[in-house]
Amino acid sequence: MLKIHDLQAGIEGRKILRGIDLEIKPGEVHAIMGPNGSGKSTLASVLAGKKDYEVISGTVSFLGKDLLELSPEARAGEGLFLAFQYPVEIPGLSTTIFMKTAVNEVRKYRGQEPLDAVAFLKMMREKMALMNIEQSLLSRSLNEGFSGGEKKRNEIFQMAMLEPRLAILDETDSGLDIDAIRIVSNGVNKIRNKNNSVLVVTHYQRLLDYIVPDFVHVLYNGRIVKSGTKELAFELEERGYDFIKNDQPLEQGA
Amino acid sequence: MNSETFEPVRQELGKEVDAGLSTIEKTVLSDYKYGFITDIEADEAPKGLNEGTVRFISSKKNEPEWMLEWRLKAFRQWQKMNGHEPKWANLKFPPIDYQDIKYYSAPKQKIKANSLDEVDPELRKTFEKLGISLNEQKRLTGVAVDAVIDSISIGTSFKEQLSELGIIFCSISEAIREHPELIKKYLSTVVPPTDNYFAALNAAVFSDGSFCYIPKGVRCPMELSTYFRINAENTGQFERTLIIAEEGSYVSYLEGCTAPMRDENQLHAAVVELIAMEDAEIKYSTVQNWYPGDKNGLGGIYNFVTKRGICAGNRSKISWTQVETGSAITWKYPSVILKGDYSTGEFYSVAVTNNYQQADTGTKMLHIGKHTKSRIVSKGISAGHSNNSYRGLVHVNRQAENARNYSQCDSLLLGDKCGAHTFPYIEVKNASAVVEHEATTSKIGEDQIFYCNQRGINTETAVALIINGFAREVMNQLPMEFAVEAQKLLAISLEGSVG
Numbered sequence: 001m002l003k004i005h006d007l008q009a010g011i012e013g014r015k016i017l018r019g020i021d022l023e024i025k026p027g028e029v030h031a032i033m034g035p036n037g038s039g040k041s042t043l044a045s046v047l048a049g050k051k052d053y054e055v056i057s058g059t060v061s062f063l064g065k066d067l068l069e070l071s072p073e074a075r076a077g078e079g080l081f082l083a084f085q086y087p088v089e090i091p092g093l094s095t096t097i098f099m100k101t102a103v104n105e106v107r108k109y110r111g112q113e114p115l116d117a118v119a120f121l122k123m124m125r126e127k128m129a130l131m132n133i134e135q136s137l138l139s140r141s142l143n144e145g146f147s148g149g150e151k152k153r154n155e156i157f158q159m160a161m162l163e164p165r166l167a168i169l170d171e172t173d174s175g176l177d178i179d180a181i182r183i184v185s186n187g188v189n190k191i192r193n194k195n196n197s198v199l200v201v202t203h204y205q206r207l208l209d210y211i212v213p214d215f216v217h218v219l220y221n222g223r224i225v226k227s228g229t230k231e232l233a234f235e236l237e238e239r240g241y242d243f244i245k246n247d248q249p250l251e252q253g254a
Numbered sequence: 255m256n257s258e259t260f261e262p263v264r265q266e267l268g269k270e271v272d273a274g275l276s277t278i279e280k281t282v283l284s285d286y287k288y289g290f291i292t293d294i295e296a297d298e299a300p301k302g303l304n305e306g307t308v309r310f311i312s313s314k315k316n317e318p319e320w321m322l323e324w325r326l327k328a329f330r331q332w333q334k335m336n337g338h339e340p341k342w343a344n345l346k347f348p349p350i351d352y353q354d355i356k357y358y359s360a361p362k363q364k365i366k367a368n369s370l371d372e373v374d375p376e377l378r379k380t381f382e383k384l385g386i387s388l389n390e391q392k393r394l395t396g397v398a399v400d401a402v403i404d405s406i407s408i409g410t411s412f413k414e415q416l417s418e419l420g421i422i423f424c425s426i427s428e429a430i431r432e433h434p435e436l437i438k439k440y441l442s443t444v445v446p447p448t449d450n451y452f453a454a455l456n457a458a459v460f461s462d463g464s465f466c467y468i469p470k471g472v473r474c475p476m477e478l479s480t481y482f483r484i485n486a487e488n489t490g491q492f493e494r495t496l497i498i499a500e501e502g503s504y505v506s507y508l509e510g511c512t513a514p515m516r517d518e519n520q521l522h523a524a525v526v527e528l529i530a531m532e533d534a535e536i537k538y539s540t541v542q543n544w545y546p547g548d549k550n551g552l553g554g555i556y557n558f559v560t561k562r563g564i565c566a567g568n569r570s571k572i573s574w575t576q577v578e579t580g581s582a583i584t585w586k587y588p589s590v591i592l593k594g595d596y597s598t599g600e601f602y603s604v605a606v607t608n609n610y611q612q613a614d615t616g617t618k619m620l621h622i623g624k625h626t627k628s629r630i631v632s633k634g635i636s637a638g639h640s641n642n643s644y645r646g647l648v649h650v651n652r653q654a655e656n657a658r659n660y661s662q663c664d665s666l667l668l669g670d671k672c673g674a675h676t677f678p679y680i681e682v683k684n685a686s687a688v689v690e691h692e693a694t695t696s697k698i699g700e701d702q703i704f705y706c707n708q709r710g711i712n713t714e715t716a717v718a719l720i721i722n723g724f725a726r727e728v729m730n731q732l733p734m735e736f737a738v739e740a741q742k743l744l745a746i747s748l749e750g751s752v753g
């Protein structure tokens with residue numbers, strides 16, 4: 001599904017990712033963990049195609065296509081979804097209208113007919129029930145005045161609507177209490193299947209109690225320095241990131 | 255989940271989604287769409303303005319003597335003011351040569367059509383191109399349309415149904431001939447020819463426009479609508495609209511405007527007067543899409559318009575809603591004189607400027623009666639090298655006990671070469687007044703665009719979504735058919751201004 005090879009990238013002339021190698025197969029859940037400043041969010045942003053970030057070298061293929069060649073909206077059309085750490089507010093635009101537009105733009109990209117209002121409503125109703133989200137939230141201005149929990153639930157609802165092949169959750173647990181984490185995780189788990197994959201980017205292990213990963217990778221200083229199963233996450237939780245830091249050789253040529 | 259809880263969403267979807275925001279096609283997002291010229295033979299006055307021109311127009315319209323006298327008086331007034339165009343607006347344009355304009359141009363058609371079916375097929379095609387097939391509108395929307403091309407009113411649909419209710423909806427020329435008592439009583443009572451330079455000019459040479467009279471206690475069952483179009487070259491359009499709502503009546507009126515693309519500037523100087531008696535309500539909506547000039551600022555309409563309403567009776571209400579996307583220059587301040595106690599004035603505006611367009615627009619709310627209320631919501635969107643100014647006056651008279659005003663002026667900037675300005679004037683002479691003013695200026699953020707992109711929405715559509723969101727409070731005031739058109743217009747006007 002996703003193959004990252006020796007990806008190096010940065011922002012404003014500063015190199016942050018220093019050679020990432022990662023492969024995600026259909027149906028798998030991968031978690032990327034790491035201390036602050038290790039490059040977790042940069043990786044998520046680069047994969048989604050945020051303009052501010054510059055790819056220095058390396059390749060990323062997504063479902064056989066060169067991901068780095070595609071515009072952000074084409075990446076979405078191919079089935080890549082990013083749940084934002086800080087969802088953006090758009091005053092006056094309801095989630096409903098936003099999603100109707102997004103769903104039909106993605107359908108257009110895939111050569112499908114747009115959904116009419118009735119078909120869209122039916123789909124929305126199903127996903128609302130699935131995600132346990134109330135309609136009042138979807139009629140309000142997108143993310144405007146939403147609580148942290150509402151914003152993240154809205155992200156997951158959007159993910160359910162767009163049915164991505166690969167969902168990247170960028171610190172979706174940050175700022176959420178344990179109940180909100182449970183709700184959001186349930187949403188993610190409900191739409192997992194053998195054809196789609198999830199990449200969970202998080203600082204803490206606790207999210208992984210609910211979204212159980214097949215693989216855990218530790219990102220440090222722009223590189224994946226350790227990979228393992230979910231046990232690795234427990235080890236990190238117990239011992240902190242310091243044991244990783246102490247394991248590392250002195251940085252070369254930075 | 256039962257279906258009732260979904261009703262609000264369904265309505266919302268009907269209103270906004272089906273406006274086609276998601277399917278704004280490239281073809282629609284092209285340059286000025288209404289720039290075609292219809293090849294119709296025209297009956298014209300020679301260029302220039304003198305007493306002879308005024309007499310020519312009056313005689314073309316078969317006007318009675320008193321009307322000619324009224325016009326000539328206005329013309330002399332204008333002569334006195336000549337060279338004294340208002341200079342206070344935040345607008346820059348070369349002097350207008352009033353002798354280089356044709357003041358009358360009528361499509362040559364032998365007789366005034368009795369029904370729409372008799373209208374010249376070429377003209378009918380013009381309206382079809384505008385997307386307002388009169389027949390279609392008649393049948394599907396129940397909107398009564400009065401269409402004014404260049405200087406003459408082409409035909410008013412739905413007349414019979416309206417006249418059964420005692421509603422008069424016709425061209426102002428016809429009203430001058432058929433209903434002189436109403437014209438004499440009300441014409442220029444809200445905007446006298448002495449009001450300003452362009453009002454004087456309009457009074458002297460206005461060639462047509464709409465007239466609407468709603469009798470006591472009648473709720474007009476359909477939206478009344480006028481489409482204005484300037485077709486002939488070097489022509490000014492000077493229309494005059496007069497709407498009277500008698501005690502306890504209600505009317506919603508729509509006005510739309512387009513013009514062909516021409517390299518030279520064309521002048522449009524209209525006057526609109528609204529009169530609301532006790533417990534009456536007038537809702538006046540405009541979607542103005544006059545040709546704005548090309549990308550380099552060549553050509554386009556100079557739009558100098560005086561629109562004013564009076565809430566003459568107690569508990570009356572006048573509401574202006576405007577979506578201004580066109581014109582090279584817009585100078586326009588739809589205002590309300592709140593004379594009746596407990597009367598309400600509203601002004602909802604979206605003004606878009608792109609390329610080299612300039613807009614100086616806003617409102618005046620004059621609180622005279624007691625317990626009067628006014629609400630101003632102005633949304634300015636500037637892009638390219640354009641300049642967009644809000645200019646508003648809230649005046650509270652000494653006797654106006656407990657007046658309330660709320661003003662909100664928001665500006666959205668696209669790019670860094672455009673300008674947004676706010677000129678609020680507040681004059682309060684009664685201490686019991688409560689006047690609130692809020693203003694914001696924002697830019698479309700890269701992060702907003704990226705968020706939309708990540709959901710599969712391209713930048714062009716993302717901008718359309720964001721500006722429609724920004725303008726939503728005003729758009730919601732528009733009747734459905736207009737809201738759809740207005741949303742598309744916003745997107746078209748800002749084509750290519752981001753990314």
